[in-house]
Amino acid sequence: MRSEAFRMSTQYPPKVLSRRSPASLIAESFEAPEPPPHLQHIQRPGELTLSEILLEPRRTGPNQSLGYQESFHVAVLLRGVDHELWLNGRSVPVEPGLSGETYIIDQRQDPRALVHGPSHFIHFSLPLTALNRAASEIDKASISELRSDLPRGWNDPVMRGLAEGARAALSGRHPLSGLLLDGLLSGACAHIIGRYSERTVQTSASPTRLAPWQERRAKEMMNANLDVSLAELARECRISSAHFGRAFRNTTGVSPHQWLISCRINRAEQLLLDPEISLAEIALACGFGNQSHFSIAFKARNRVSPGRWRREHLSGEAPVGPLLLDSRIDYLGRSSGAVPTL
The missing domain is CATH 1.10.10.60 (Homeodomain-like)
Incomplete structure (x- = not known):
C-alpha cells in the first residue's frame, strides 16, 4: 500500500514537466479517472499541491513513469492497499499498507507501482524548490535529501491530522477554504522539513563535494x-x-x-x-x-x-x-x- 501512495505521489511525465496538476498526472499514469477539481488545491507561489485521490487502476501492470522532477511526495492512506514497488528500475520489498500510514517518496527515483485493488489517499506534492524556500525562511540549510532510514510506511500523527483536516476542507468548501488549505500545505512543508530533512547542501565556507x-x-x-x-x-x-x-x-x-x-x-x-x-x-x-x-x-x-x-x-x-x-x-x-x- 505504501508503494501505492509513494508511486502516486511521485508520478511524473516522461518528458518536460507538465502544467497539469500532480493528481491528474498520477491518475493518468494508472489509467484511472482524473480527480475532480474541487478535490485539488494548488498554493502559489511554490506549486505546493494538495489533493484527495481515489484510484481504481485499469492497468494490469505497473503505472507509467511521469518523468524526472525534483520533488518529494507525501501520501496519507485513507484505506489499506496491497501493492508492489520499483525504484530506479529495482524491485523494493514492501508490505501491505494500512489506513492512516504516511509515505514519502523522492520523485527522482522514478517510482513505479503495481496496485492490487482500489486505493484512496490524501496527497501532498512538495517540490524541492518550495521546501528550500521554506527552509531559508527559518534559517535552515538547504535540503537535498530526506531521511533514508524510514520504513516504507509509518505512523505519523501530525501528517494524519493534516490529512484529516485537508479532506474535510476539500469536501466542505467555503469562501475561506483556499486560505485554510494553504495553511495545511505550509504545515505539511514545515513538518517534513523539521522531522525528516537530514542530508543538506552545505552553506558554509566548506564546499560541497561528492561522496x-x-x-x-x-x-x-x-x-x-x-x-x-x-x-x-x-x-x-x-x-x-x-x-x-x-x-x-x-x-x-x-x-x-x-x-x-x-x-x-x-x-x-x-x-x-x-x-x-x-x-x-x-x-x-x-x-x-x-x-x-x-x-x-x-x-x-x-x-x-x-x-x-x-x-x-x-x-x-x-x-x-x-x-x-x-x-x-x-x-x-x-x-x-x-x-x-x-
Missing part, C-alpha cells in the same frame, strides 16, 4: 553513455541537478559538461585509429551534434584537428610527452589528475 561512490558512479556513467544528461547523473547520485553540478566541480575541478566532453574526445581518439571510420561517423558516435562541433572540441584539447591527429598517429609522427599532456591540462583547466580515462 566517493557518487564521483565513481558519475564517471562510470559518463564513460559508458556519452549522451548522458545532467539530470540522469544527479538522479543516480540521489541529489538535485544544481547540487550535483556544484559538487562535481568542487570534487574534480571541472564541470560535468567539461568532463563529458573529454570522455567523448577520449573515445574519438580510439576511433580515429581506425582509418575506415569517417570523421562524421566518429562525431555522431561520440555524442557530438555534427562534425564541426566535434572538430572544434577536439582541437581545443589536442591543439590539432581530428584529421591531422589521425594522420600523425597512423604514420607514427604524433608528438608524445609534455605537449599532449599540457593540452589536456589546458583544456580541463586543472592538473592532469582530472583527465578522464576510458
